[in-house]
Amino acid sequence: MVLTQSIYEQIAALERRGQIEEAKALARNAYEKQNQENTKESERLTQAHKRSLDDLTGSFNVLMAASTQSLTLYNQVLQKEKDKENAIYARQLEERKAQIKTESQFAIHTIETAAQINAAINAGKDPLKERARIQQEINQRYKEGSLTLNEYTQALKGLDKLYAPQKRPGNP
Numbered sequence: 001m002v003l004t005q006s007i008y009e010q011i012a013a014l015e016r017r018g019q020i021e022e023a024k025a026l027a028r029n030a031y032e033k034q035n036q037e038n039t040k041e042s043e044r045l046t047q048a049h050k051r052s053l054d055d056l057t058g059s060f061n062v063l064m065a066a067s068t069q070s071l072t073l074y075n076q077v078l079q080k081e082k083d084k085e086n087a088i089y090a091r092q093l094e095e096r097k098a099q100i101k102t103e104s105q106f107a108i109h110t111i112e113t114a115a116q117i118n119a120a121i122n123a124g125k126d127p128l129k130e131r132a133r134i135q136q137e138i139n140q141r142y143k144e145g146s147l148t149l150n151e152y153t154q155a156l157k158g159l160d161k162l163y164a165p166q167k168r169p170g171n172p
Helices: 005-016 020-063 067-122 128-144 149-160
Strands: none
Touching: 005 020, 005 067, 005 149, 128 149
C-alpha cells in the first residue's frame, strides 16, 4: 500500500511542528481510507463475478430446461464451483485485510520511530540557533503573506514559550 507524496509531506510537516499524534492520525486515516477503497474494490469484483456466474446459470437453464436430470447435475457442479470460488474470494479478502493491517502497523511504527529520531535530533540542537532559525522562518512566512498578523503574533509568543530559559529547582 502506498501513500501519496502529499500525505507524506503533510505527515512530515505535522512532525516538524511537533504534532506527532496528528501525524499518526493522518497516517492511520490515510491507510484506513486506502484499506476501505481496496475492500470496496474487492467486494465490487466479487459481486461482478457472482453476477457473471448468475448470468451463465440463467443462460444454461434456458438451454437445458428439457432435461431435468442434466440440469440437476449441472446445478450441483455449478454450486460446487461457486462454493470453491466463494471460498477463494473469501480467503483472498481476508489475506488482503491482514496485509493491509500489517502495512498500516508498519507505517505507524515507521512514523513513530521517525518522530522519536526527530525529537532526539531537536533535543541536541543549540536552542539559540534553533530559535533564531525558527524566528527567521516565521518572519519570512509573515512577509510572504502566508501568516496573518494574529498568526505571526501567536507564533512569536509560542517561540518565546518554547525557548524560555528553563527554571531550575531552587532557583526562582
